[in-house]
Amino acid sequence: MPALPLDDAGPYVAAAYLVFLALILIYVSIMATKLGRIEREIGELSELVERRSERSDERDQERV
Amino acid sequence: MRATVSALIRKDLRLELRAFESVPAMLMFSVSTFVLFHFGLDRSSLAGDLAAGVLWVTLLLAAVLGMNRLFLAEREQGGFDGFLMAPVDRTALFVAKAIVLFCFLVAVELVAVPAFVILLLEPDPGQALPELLAVLLLADAGIAVVGTLIGALGVQTRARDLIVPLIALPLLVPVVIAASEASAPLFAAGGADAFPARWLVVLALYDAVFGLLAYAVFDFLLEE
Amino acid sequence: MTFGRGLRALSIASAALITVAFALVFFYAPNDADQGFIQKIFYVHVPMAIVALCGFVAGGVFAIKHLRSGDRADDLRSYVAIHISLVLAVGVLLTGSIWARASWGHWWVWDEPTLVSFLIVFLLYACYQPLRFSIEDPERQARYAAVFAIVAGAFVPLNFTAVRMAESLTHPRVLSTTGGAMPGEMRLTFIVALAGMACLFVTLWRYELASKSASIQLRSLKRRLAGDDGLAPLNRSAAPQHL
Numbered sequence: 001m002p003a004l005p006l007d008d009a010g011p012y013v014a015a016a017y018l019v020f021l022a023l024i025l026i027y028v029s030i031m032a033t034k035l036g037r038i039e040r041e042i043g044e045l046s047e048l049v050e051r052r053s054e055r056s057d058e059r060d061q062e063r064v
Numbered sequence: 065m066r067a068t069v070s071a072l073i074r075k076d077l078r079l080e081l082r083a084f085e086s087v088p089a090m091l092m093f094s095v096s097t098f099v100l101f102h103f104g105l106d107r108s109s110l111a112g113d114l115a116a117g118v119l120w121v122t123l124l125l126a127a128v129l130g131m132n133r134l135f136l137a138e139r140e141q142g143g144f145d146g147f148l149m150a151p152v153d154r155t156a157l158f159v160a161k162a163i164v165l166f167c168f169l170v171a172v173e174l175v176a177v178p179a180f181v182i183l184l185l186e187p188d189p190g191q192a193l194p195e196l197l198a199v200l201l202l203a204d205a206g207i208a209v210v211g212t213l214i215g216a217l218g219v220q221t222r223a224r225d226l227i228v229p230l231i232a233l234p235l236l237v238p239v240v241i242a243a244s245e246a247s248a249p250l251f252a253a254g255g256a257d258a259f260p261a262r263w264l265v266v267l268a269l270y271d272a273v274f275g276l277l278a279y280a281v282f283d284f285l286l287e288e
Numbered sequence: 289m290t291f292g293r294g295l296r297a298l299s300i301a302s303a304a305l306i307t308v309a310f311a312l313v314f315f316y317a318p319n320d321a322d323q324g325f326i327q328k329i330f331y332v333h334v335p336m337a338i339v340a341l342c343g344f345v346a347g348g349v350f351a352i353k354h355l356r357s358g359d360r361a362d363d364l365r366s367y368v369a370i371h372i373s374l375v376l377a378v379g380v381l382l383t384g385s386i387w388a389r390a391s392w393g394h395w396w397v398w399d400e401p402t403l404v405s406f407l408i409v410f411l412l413y414a415c416y417q418p419l420r421f422s423i424e425d426p427e428r429q430a431r432y433a434a435v436f437a438i439v440a441g442a443f444v445p446l447n448f449t450a451v452r453m454a455e456s457l458t459h460p461r462v463l464s465t466t467g468g469a470m471p472g473e474m475r476l477t478f479i480v481a482l483a484g485m486a487c488l489f490v491t492l493w494r495y496e497l498a499s500k501s502a503s504i505q506l507r508s509l510k511r512r513l514a515g516d517d518g519l520a521p522l523n524r525s526a527a528p529q530h531l
Contacts, residue, residue: 010325016383020383023376023379031495034499038502038503038506045509045513213439217435217436221422221423230415234412235439237408237450238447245454262453270446277439284355284434285435
């Protein structure tokens, strides 16, 4: 026989499933932060590429 | 291979005999731990599984002291580089060090186990001596194999003497389980009970699996 | 190297399987004769345990591949597999503790061999990241981590057998379900839950692999564009930082 009557068992089962859910959600939020950082770095890189192509355009114009 | 192994063993044993570092420390540690257990448990004598547990935990912790120091000389005095330059099979270092650690453990137990019997053990284990020896030897082999591998792993990291116990102790839990279960009936209060030989099989299996595994992967720890 | 292929299909499959599994747990599977409603924890605790163990062993397998080929991608796969399995192992310990409390009144029971084995396995793998962190040279870090992963992976089954042998002879299983045979509805629910958990593991594994490999490739792209001076120096890290 279980140690607790069925009414009291509900919160424990819910707690166990919530642990599972919490772990997944925490994991997803950490990954989301990393994705944000990757996006920011891609932004910086695109900026660098922009600057470079501008500089080479200027050089081409000077030559002309 | 055999010549390399015996040369390495002789070097280490000679170093130990000259400087007397590891074995006396492990021994004093064991006896001090027995005293600690006396006060911690507030018991004058132990029997059965309690006795087996105290003995094996103490021996294991003393072994960890030995593991930490096993490759210390190689690390600090360039022994690894010297060994790597020699045209020998690299696994010889593993075999030699494992045998050396085994010898250290046997040397410690030659004094620590009688000390345990005198200080803490209630019944007389005399008639169960062969079985106790079998358990000690098989368990020592397992501790030697795992201890050598993890000692080599740890000595080249930054946190070396911290990480060796953290990794080695969980890995050695099956040895503690099997050795305590096997020796508990030998320390039974009313004279030795029947000896559960299946735990010797477990120990032998553990020694075989980890021996082969360590033999296979040890090379990768030495590459530059 | 693209790790993120098929990620959408995998995540949809995981979400579907887990939703169906939870629905089955609460609307289809019958209550256990001995433990009643509490037994429902079994459907989340045991699949997590099985998948975590397989993850640890998979980490060892990828470690073997890394040692044989020197391919750093295999080291990354091994690292991520062990990392996710460690998270699942925490979940196993927490849900197991909750189950023990509900079923037996204590927050921990030594009589349940699976739970005890998991504690030992957790203590062992908790050293994986500190070990990696303490080695600076990336190639040596990968190699030593691989040796650890192989030894620990081989240890997992041995440990389970030893603990089970030690406990089963003195105490009956506390948290098992209805003795041996599971009725059909329970078995179906369990299998769906297990499949869902396995799918989730593979999804999260591929997800983290893609994220890490993207960061690594970004860094090398940045070096090519901005030169070595425009690059912040790499901090010490337990995770692989080169591919």
